[in-house]
Amino acid sequence: MSAPFERLAGLDRLVHEPARLAILTVLSSCRSADFLFLQRLTGLSKGNLSSHLGKLEEAGLVAIEKDFVGKTPRTRISLTPQGKKQIEEHWRQLDEIRIEARSWQPQE
């Protein structure tokens, strides 16, 4: 078995980046969320959040839907099936690494 730290280095960086991990984790807890909700919960600026969402959309992990409520624009974001699968897999890996790291002993 490889040392847990090697596995940590092998995690998908697109998902593991802290802001994107927060976005994907939030989205995995709901069907969809407004841009404003994500912005307030993650504490990211509008530009920063847009940039992260752009990367996630490009990778096919999130779907972004824009419409109007009256005259107010609204942006809804949801996980794609691939995004759902990837974040679940990522959390599973993180849990495994955490357990392995606790019991890990350096080899002499």
Place this chain on the structure above:
Amino acid sequence: MQDLERMRAVTENFFLWQGLRLVPFGVMGIFYAIQLAEPAWWPLRGLSNELILVAVLALACTAFSRIGRYYDRNFGKVRGIPGRHARRDAVKWWIAYPAMGASLFVDGLLKPRIFVSGLVWGAAVVAYWASTGRGRRHYLAIAALFFALAGLPALGLVEAGKPMLSLFTGLLGGIYVLAGILDHLELVRIVRPVREEE
């Protein structure tokens, strides 16, 4: 990790964190408890209790909807996953609510020396707290208060039956107001103000 867990809990239960929605119902409870007690100074004394209840309920529902719009505008919307809380909903509708209703009947009709509603409602509050992420600790204090109420008739501090139920209704109103405000403050603490571009 803890931050992510908290984010997850807020997202899954976002509606329940919108505490100001509860406040009008709390005010309604206090108002109705005073109406039931009919103190000499109360200007609506003598009016039909049922009529008053319908009127304050209508006002509370209107306020509930307006406060909902405030949350949508300032915090955005979250659409939940259908069936995500199926177990919690089943327990709520098939066990908790019937038990809470039945306890009020027992206390009103049988007038036991132990205020059963205090025990049942306290347990329901603990279950609610446990099933919504265990984050809002004020619900534990509320549950403790309910449990403490159970002993009041036995200690001779409040007469069992209508006097105890009137006290409970008024307190419940106050608790709704307080819990609503604390839920809202917790939400505001977790979600951050919109950041301007750097």
